[in-house]
Amino acid sequence: MSEIISMGEPMLEFNAEEEGALSEVRRFIVGWGGDTSNFCIAARRAGARVGYLTRLGEDEFGESFLKLWQREGIDTSRVVRDPDAFTGAYFISRKGGQHYFTYFRRGSAASRMTPDFLPKDYIASAMLLHVSGISQAISPSACDTVFGAITLARAAGRLVSYDPNYRPKLWPIDRARAVIHETCRQADLIFPSLDDARQLTGLSAAEDIARFYLELGPKVVVIKLGADGALLATADGLAMFPPYKVDSIDMSGAGDTFDGAFAAAYLAGRPVLECMRFANAAAAITTTGLGCVTPVPRREAIEELMARAAEG
Secondary structure, X not given: OOOEEEEOOOEEEEEEOOOOOOOOOOOEEEEEEOHHHHHHHHHHHOOOOEEEEOEEEOOHXXXXXXXXXXXXXXXXXXXXXXXXXXXXXXXXXXXXXXXXXXXXXXXXXXHHOOHHHOOHHHHHHOOEEEEEHHHHHOOHHHHHHHHHHHHHHHHOOOEEEEEOOOOOOOOOHHHHHHHHHHHHHHOOEEOOEHHHHHHHHOOOOHHHHHHHHHHHOOOEEEEEOHHHOEEEEEOOEEEEEOOOOOOOOOOOOHHHHHHHHHHHHHHOOOOHHHHHHHXXXXXXXXXXXXXXXXXXXXXXXXXXHHHHHHHO
């Protein structure tokens, strides 16, 4: 039985091995991405039992995801293969310290999710459901499916975690704001990034944003600050957590790793302050390698970094 179930859109990743415009780059590292899939892998490597819900194309990209999840020990028993759609993909190029993403996802198998795809018993059996704003943005039916999954989880008394992961190119700001903030009202744990939250709320200070989201109803609000760490907001107040010092080369997937590690630690019964340190360490390690999956650390590596930092 899975403790955590995540639902969303996986995408095969082609990550530039060197800097340069997309047209100039000759070699890419093939990997796996998609925020909720990244979350699954991070939570699993952090020690949780995890299952994934999605639709994949009947193609080699989809097959590679199934093999990845099975190697990681992620339950794929409710993943559906769609013979009439494809598994999405994206390319990452880097130039001047910035990342540039090119997506091929319109009409993907995951975007064709509908509420009748949802396995009610499966969702009710988990302790936590994780969803994201990207899953809501890829199509109206996928958005309805996310809300349907949340309804099932809440009816069963389960926790809901949510990362808004706002992507302006996927939907207009007014719709995104309405959908994302309504989802925050229905979630227990939320993980917005500072940049996303500034666009969605119109506020600037991380502390003001954290209080805004806390007032919507979640028990735990984490504002991810990138290289500056993370800010925690609960009914007990606000607490800042500085980043761990590592040699970062690629921020891809760091936020998803933070979410997954936090959820795993939270369900393991760790105090919320320790969950923050654990997730911060996991996200930091992820930035030391290329891609969204390969550098995601296991629990032992996370705890080792935490121990070294405490000694220093």
